[in-house]
Amino acid sequence: MAASLRFGCQGIVRSFVAGLRGRGRQGAFRLLHATERQWGTPSVQVCMPALSPTMEEGNIVKWLKREGEAVNAGDALCEIETDKAVVTMESSDDGILAKIMVQEGSRNVRLGSLIALMVDEGQDWTQVEIPSVQSSPPSTTTTMSTADVSTPPQKGPAQPGKLGVRISPAARHILDTHGIDPKIVVPSGPRGIITKEDALRVVSQQGDTGPRVVQPTPAIQPEKVAPVTPQRPAPPAVGLQRPSDPPISIPGKPLAPGTFTEIPTSNIRKVIAKRLTESKSTIPHAYATTDCDLGAVLKLRKELAKDNIKVSVNDFIIKATAVTLKQMPEVNVTWNGEGPSRLESIDISIAVATDRGLITPIIKQASSKGIQEIADSAKVLAQKARNGKLLPEEYQGGSFSISNLGMFGITGFSAVINPPQACILAVGRSRMELVMAEDDEGNPELSKKELMNVTLSSDGRLVDDDLASMFLERFRANLENPMNCALL
Structure with missing residues (x-):
């Protein structure tokens, strides 16, 4: 029986070879080529990933690999603009980039949309099998x-x-x-x-x-119909008529x-609009304002400059805020949807204006860092934010925000809370004022002081008016006495 099966198989093979000879070499090549094209090379789909918690869509900024180029796991595939920054997407597989489905400059690509196809090494990437059904094709420029x-086209005249x-x-x-x-x-x-x-x-x-005005093409009318009154063309738009x-x-x-x-509109600007609307419509904002004397901070800053230690007033504000949060942990909280959650770490978000919108990189563990370390971290994060090179972990989270518009000449303003945080401190520019004070002997006298306006926006569900007033009072004391509160 085994011999019969063997001879039967050999007969089938001989018949197939004879058929190929009958077709000729060219016909056999066409047959095999058509079979290969019919099935194609199996592909590995590369979809738009979620590169931030609030990301819903992204823009393809630049492809870093070309079609037909070998890709190793960990290689940079493309640059994607998220709702926060421009992030480099890395490959999770080895293979060959066979087909780019979404070109550079494409905008509003939904999460999970197919953006590229890869094949395994050694396979023919030119014959990659393209899926017939793609989910949520992205919009281009x-x-x-x-x-x-x-969706299928609506019925109408062809x-x-x-x-x-x-x-x-x-x-x-x-x-x-x-x-x-x-x-x-x-x-x-x-x-x-x-x-x-x-x-x-x-x-x-x-x-x-x-x-x-485009007159619609009249349909075929029956013989006996009422005459149609011709419509007058619309007058041209002149003056206030539009x-x-x-x-x-x-x-x-x-x-x-x-x-x-x-x-x-960039993705960052869209997310800013969404989050600001959500913040003002869902968070009960309360505001408290005070003035801080910068005399001691400016004097200490000059002394540090003699030792080639360059720090800004904003660095002292960050450190004073972190120290105050450490002294008052009941303010270092966030809203989890049902109630407050106290945070163990003190991470200060600083607002940085960029060409794509406002972003808040985070100085982590700010209470345990010195003033010079805070200054160095703030400079690096601000530069990365302007270049769009922040990593997700550098702008996600944060327990307290600071927005400083003093360098733009703004005397004072009220900032919008960055949810789920409880507070944001708005800092204005400093100003010289004559203030009535007492000398060493207790006699009244006029003295010049450089004052700075700060406004605390707090979530009324987490920080009531009394707690907000106490926080501002403690913050002012820490900032006006930098040596006593260990700001260094």
């Missing part, structure tokens, strides 16, 4: 509607010579406003989508900056009345 790529016009919302708005037929626009977007730039190019070629939907301004042309210009 030109805004694309989710319905344009993920375009001649096309399977249907794919058009982004911004482009549709421009074409509708200027009365341009989408069929005359040449698409340049991915998968034949008409982009905003395509629409603006056609509008610029026609030399039309104002809206026009269309209800203002058109977008055209690059390279003078701004027309009623137009607007779109401003791209």
